[in-house]
Amino acid sequence: MDTFFLYCGLYLSFLMALSLYRAVFGPTVLDRLIGVNAIGSKTAVLLILIGLIYHRVDMFVDIALAYAMLNFIAVLAASRYFQKRKGLFGE
Amino acid sequence: MDIVVVFLIIFGLIFFTGGAVGILRFPDFYSRLHPAGKLDTGGGFLIMVALALFNLHHFSLSTLLTSFKIILIVVFVFLSSPTAIHGIVDAGVRAGLGPWTKKND
Numbered sequence: 001m002d003t004f005f006l007y008c009g010l011y012l013s014f015l016m017a018l019s020l021y022r023a024v025f026g027p028t029v030l031d032r033l034i035g036v037n038a039i040g041s042k043t044a045v046l047l048i049l050i051g052l053i054y055h056r057v058d059m060f061v062d063i064a065l066a067y068a069m070l071n072f073i074a075v076l077a078a079s080r081y082f083q084k085r086k087g088l089f090g091e
Numbered sequence: 092m093d094i095v096v097v098f099l100i101i102f103g104l105i106f107f108t109g110g111a112v113g114i115l116r117f118p119d120f121y122s123r124l125h126p127a128g129k130l131d132t133g134g135g136f137l138i139m140v141a142l143a144l145f146n147l148h149h150f151s152l153s154t155l156l157t158s159f160k161i162i163l164i165v166v167f168v169f170l171s172s173p174t175a176i177h178g179i180v181d182a183g184v185r186a187g188l189g190p191w192t193k194k195n196d
Contacts, residue, residue, distance in 0.1 A: 001093065001145075008100055015111045022114050022123075030183050031120055034127045037175055038114055041131045041168065042107065045138050048161060057146055058153060061160045068164055072171035076178045083182035 002053055009049045016042050029082055033075060040071030092144065099141035106134030119191030120183055128176035132168060139165045 016039050023035030044064045051060025113126025143161040146154055 004097065004100075008104065011104060012107065015107050018111045019114055028120060028188070030179055030186075030188070031123065033179055034114060034120075034123055037172075037179070038110060038127050038131055041135055041172060044164065044168065045103075045135050048139065048142050048164075052142060052145070058157050061157055061164070065160065065164050065167070068167055068171065072167075072175055075175040079175070079178040079182040083185040 005049050005052050009046055009053065012042055012046050012049070016046075030079070033078055033082075037071065037075045040067070040075070044068045044071070092148070096141045096145045099137050099144070103134040103137035103141065106130045106137060110134060120188060121180070121190050124176055124180060128173055132172045135168050135172075136165055139168075 019035050019038040019042070021035075023032050023039065026032040026035060044067050047060050047064040047067060048057065051057040051064075054060075107130065110126045110130030113130065114123055117123045117126065139161050143158040143165075146158045146161065148154075
């Protein structure tokens with residue numbers, strides 16, 4: 001079962017690398033924000049998988065909870081900041 | 092029990108794959124938010140429920156608390172992820188970002 005979790009984590013990292021394309025080359029700033037949000041929501045799952053691989057779920061679940069909150073606050077604050085600016089989509 | 096866990100994780104990974112492909116392939120900003128908002132939330136829900144079930148193999152008070160915390164993360168993600176996506180949509184609307192139509196392709 002540990003090997004299965006390991007390969008699931010590797011596949012999840014591959015999907016995060018795919019979302020990183022949108023975060024780097026996105027045509028507008030808000031597209032980059034979508035990519036960052038997708039990577040963050042995958043990271044909370046990946047942290048619990050890492051905890052199951054290392055047999056320390058009780059420690060990693062707190063880190064995952066803190067990361068989910070941090071991701072939510074970061075995306076919300078960035079979107080509140082960028083809505084005040086004109087010419088957002090023209091780069 | 093392991094079969095249920097494996098099926099839930101594989102379905103969650105299918106959801107995450109759809110979300111990543113949708114974010115890459117959709118033509119404009121508003122349609123990219125659709126897979127980002129729904130499929131990531133659904134995939135995270137399925138995988139985290141599977142991991143909470145797997146964590147209950149050795150049943151004791153500490154593993155019950157850990158599974159409860161994982162379910163707490165699921166509830167928090169269900170509340171926070173659509174809120175964050177709605178915040179991004181609101182920023183796009185207020186900045187004057189137009190939707191994609193057939194004419195300006």
